[in-house]
Ligand code: SF4
């Protein structure tokens with residue numbers, strides 16, 4: 514009998530309780546839950562971009578022909594579609610985590626907690642700055 | 655505006671019912687009435703057998719937490735008029751994820767045991783004698799934990815937490831926030847004692863940062879923040895004992 518239930522210790526000798534079950538579809542019940550699940554799923558897409566990047570580096574190290582083949586592969590409509598979806602999820606991943614950053618970091622400065630907006634803002638600013646540097650490199654070449 | 659509003663209240667009698675069911679009541683819709691007032695009206699005037707917990711009716715005791723239209727709420731702080739325009743009954747259910755004893759009353763021993771396991775009190779390595787006076791604290795030091803000390807144990811955060819629902823061994827938002835309340839207190843020296851309980855899978859690492867606990871908290875405790883901040887502390891401590899084993903306690 515005891516192994517049907519989680520090992521939480523409830524009061525003994527108590528009248529019958531009703532124990533509601535958690536539905537398998539609990540994450541569809543509310544938008545914040547769905548958003549949370551999407552955020553978790555987004556990690557799969559982040560991993561996919563890492564794989565693409567590794568393939569790109571491998572192609573690069575194998576010389577111009579391999580790289581041209583890699584670029585052709587990138588132009589495959591299916592891959593383009595997949596990468597578009599991935600881009601959406603990666604942006605979703607980044608923004609949701611940036612927005613959550615302040616609650617994970619209680620940074621204090623001069624005896625006061627740094628306002629949330631400043632922490633989020635710094636994250637976005639760093640993102641924008643790094644993107645600009647990358648873009649500058651791409652445009653220059 | 656309609657004169658009355660319907661309430662759909664979950665009823666469960668352990669002696670009679672195998673399953674709970676909803677019962678609908680019409681109550682006067684008054685501008686200054688909260689959901690708890692409606693429940694008290696039902697108990698006084700319509701059906702004396704309706705069972706629910708409450709005490710302070712001013713957001714202090716933390717005993718009137720229920721699900722109102724699917725959201726965890728302090729019923730003494732949730733106005734009926736917010737639901738007046740929805741043209742459907744207001745659903746009142748017991749707090750989610752807890753076993754139901756009767757009607758709207760849930761069993762909370764699980765939380766009480768967990769709360770105790772994180773030792774939510776000031777721990778001193780050596781107590782100083784009373785004659786030496788009190789432990790002093792600056793406003794700045796107070797400010798570090800004050801937010802976490804506002805918790806009223808209403809358990810709305812547990813009812814909002816799918817991790818607790820799916821895996822009831824999870825220590826949960828309020829207990830961790832209250833552990834942090836003492837960890838951050840300059841007078842406390844018990845952080846390492848609490849770490850054993852907190853830094854395990856059922857502790858902070860069970861949390862996947864859904865963040866709903868913070869949203870539903872009526873006291874702005876920010877338990878999700880407390881947990882993430884503690885994840886950082888625990889990681890740093892782990893690296894410290896890894897790099898400097900001699901410094902470990
Ligand atoms: S942390 Fe907030 S929601 Fe959770 S028990 Fe305390 S007061 Fe209630």
Ligand code: FES
Nearest residue numbers: 710711716718730
């Ligand atoms: S009755 Fe005390 S918090 Fe609502």
